[in-house]
Amino acid sequence: MTPLERLIGLGLVVALLLFVGAGAGVWLAAIHYRPLLDAANGDLVSAKAARDNLITLTQEQGQKLGELVLAGQLRERNAALAQEKASQEAQPDYAAANQLLRERIGGDPAQAAASIIDQELGL
DSSP: OOHHHHHHHHHHHHHHHHHHHHHHHHHHHHHHHHHHHHHHHHHHHHHHHHHHHHHHHHHHHHHHHHHHHHHHHHHHHHHHHHHHHHHHHHHHHHHHHHHHHHHHHTSOHHHHHHHHHHHHHTO
């Protein structure tokens, strides 16, 4: 065997050993990392499901909050209308009460109010 053939044979053996070593390294890495990758994928699926659930809940909460705001505005408008109606309905009674007070005290509404307060306090 010539030195060139020996060198080529040695190079082939080294290449074969490198190829076998690389294959063994890939196989060992796969054995080591496969469970870790499977666990990470499982966690990823769980996280995506939780995220989707939270997005759904957030949308529902936003919708309900909007409904509550609208209901509150409606109640506020209804209360303002009821207050205005009550004020208009009470106006004749209020005017009559003021008229009675003025007749009783002598015409001054401030003095009439003071007199009523004094009566209530027992002064």
